[in-house]
C-alpha cells in the first residue's frame with residue numbers, strides 16, 4: 001500500500017503542473033485574441049457614419065467590425081398587407097473572425113425577426129433564421145428581396161416612400177449599430193412577403 005500511495009502522489013503533482021501550464025497557455029491565447037480585436041476596432045473607427053452616430057447616449061461601447069451598406073425598408077403604404085415589411089442592406093465583415101447578426105429591433109415594429117426566403121416543398125417561403133445571419137471572416141451577405149431580410153412585423157404606421165425608419169442591429173461580437181433607414185417603394189414580386197411565391201423568379 002505504501003508504494004501505491006507514493007505513485008499516487010507523484011501522479012497528482014504532475015497533473016497539477018500540467019494544469020498550470022495549460023492555464024498559462026490559454027492566457028496567452030486570450031491576449032493575442034484581444035489584441036486582434038482591438039486592431040479591428042481601430043481600423044473601422046474612422047468610418048464617418050460611426051462617428052456621426054457616436055454622440056447618441058445609447059451607443060454601444062464595442063466598435064462593430066461589420067460594415068452596413070445601402071440599407072432600405074420596403075414601403076407598404078397602400079399595399080395589400082401594410083402591417084409588415086422587410087429591411088434590406090449589405091453586411092460586410094472585414095474582420096478576421098466570423099460575426100453573426102443575432103437580432104434587430106425598430107421602434108416602428110411590434111416584432112422584428114431575421115428571415116430568409118428558401119425553397120420549401122417546391123415553393124418559395126420565408127422562415128426565421130434562429131441562429132442569426134453569419135458573416136464569415138472577410139466576407140459578407142446581401143439582404144435583399146427573395147433572400148435574407150430583417151422582417152418588421154406589427155408595423156404601427158405603414159411606411160411610405162420618403163419616410164425614415166430606425167433600425168438597431170445586434171451582432172455576436174457585442175456591438176450594436178443604430179441606423180436611420182430610408183423607405184423605398186418596391187413593386188416587383190409582391191408575393192415575396194405574402195403567400196409563397198410561384199417559383200418563377202428566374203435570375
Ligand SMILES: [Cu+2]
Nearest residue numbers: 115126149151
Ligand atoms: Cu420575412
